[in-house]
Amino acid sequence: MAFIFIAVHVAVLRFWVTLAGQHLAPYSGPSGEDKLDLVTYADVSAHLGNESQMLAKGLAAGNHIFILYIVGTLLTIYHFTNGLNGFAWTWGLAVGRVAQKRVQVMAWVLFVVLSVATLNILFVMRFRGAG
Secondary structure (H helix, E strand, O other): OHHHHHHHHHHHHHHHHHHOOOOOOOOOOOOOOOOOOOOOHHHHHHHOOOOOOOOOOEOOEOHHHHHHHHHHHHHHHHHHHHHHHHHHHHOOOOOOHHHHHHHHHHHHHHHHHHHHHHHHHHHHHHHOOOO
16 A cells, blocks of 8 residues: 555656646746756645645545545555564664563654654645645
8 A cells, every 4th residue: 555655646746747747736836848847835735635726636636645645654654663663673673572662662652753743744735725
């Protein structure tokens, strides 16, 4: 699922907006054949389904993308923090049960902190305007 999230993110925001110049929200920045278009806050907000920013509804923007971002970012954060936990255990940074338990607790704390921050960003971009 995290791979699907990353693939959609790159496909829409890098290829569709930056390379093809197909913005999801009104855009007044530099463009032309010799310049790449920039992904704006409004583009990402529209991508997440913010109707005040969207030029048109479609596969690249809407509630389905917002749900994909929530699930995808949480899975990616879990993968990262669980990997740190496994790294500490495997490479001998946490030797013994007490040290492993501490590392595991710290990994979960880091997961919660990063998840709260990420969800806050996603909800702000989805439900507030660009101004």
